[in-house]
Amino acid sequence: MPPHDANPPSETRLCPSSRPEMPGSRVFAVVGGTAREPRAGYLQELIPTAQALPLFQGPVTATEVLRFTAACGTNDCRHYDGARCRLAARVTAELPAVVDVLPACRIRHECRWFNQEGREACLRCPQVVTDSYNPSDAARHASDPAVYG
Ligand code: SF4
Numbered sequence: 001m002p003p004h005d006a007n008p009p010s011e012t013r014l015c016p017s018s019r020p021e022m023p024g025s026r027v028f029a030v031v032g033g034t035a036r037e038p039r040a041g042y043l044q045e046l047i048p049t050a051q052a053l054p055l056f057q058g059p060v061t062a063t064e065v066l067r068f069t070a071a072c073g074t075n076d077c078r079h080y081d082g083a084r085c086r087l088a089a090r091v092t093a094e095l096p097a098v099v100d101v102l103p104a105c106r107i108r109h110e111c112r113w114f115n116q117e118g119r120e121a122c123l124r125c126p127q128v129v130t131d132s133y134n135p136s137d138a139a140r141h142a143s144d145p146a147v148y149g
Contacts, residue, residue: 013072013112017087017128020062022070025049028107029067035134039098040067040126042105063131072112078145087143088113088121094142097123 018025026046033039049068056062074080079087091113102122108114113121132139141147 012110013115014069014107014110015072015077015085016067016069016107016111016113016125017130018068018070019130020049020053020066020068022068022073025068025070027052027066028069028105031065031067031129035132036136037098038127038129038132040103040128042103044104044106046106061131064129064133067128067130069107069111078148081148085112085116086148088117090142091124091128092117092121095124095127095138098127099123 015022016028026048027043028046029040029042031038031040046069052066053062056065072080072085075082077085079085097120100123102108102119103126105111105122105125108122111121113125127139129135129139135143
């Protein structure tokens with residue numbers, strides 16, 4: 001039942017679809033499942049990205065199997081419209097729920113998506129992958145910034 005807090009201070013919100021190169025990046029989930037049906041498992045403790053990246057030197061890249069969080073980029077992010085995260089809105093509106101209870105996620109109280117879209121974002125969040133090379137049509141559409149014009 002969104003929104004909880006439609007316009008929170010940006011510095012208090014974390015992006016749950018961040019990238020490893022972002023300042024302050026930490027790993028908060030590991031992606032399992034299959035290429036077509038990925039499912040994130042949420043870590044009990046966040047790991048600084050600099051500690052995790054050296055473990056990935058083979059054919060699988062960290063962005064295929066890890067989820068990263070860092071401060072919401074607000075106006076520096078193409079998904080942000082000046083007040084809201086459009087990626088969070090589209091994931092919530094366009095993707096199916098893949099779980100029926102809230103994942104045990106450590107960043108919830110700071111998460112931009114949860115604070116904007118509520119639990120419906122969390123029920124869809126486990127299927128999000130940082131870099132997917134074989135996304136579903138729905139996932140590709142929901143994350144494509146080209147629709148913003
Ligand atoms: S499960 Fe919910 S609170 Fe956790 S990162 Fe995903 S959207 Fe945010």
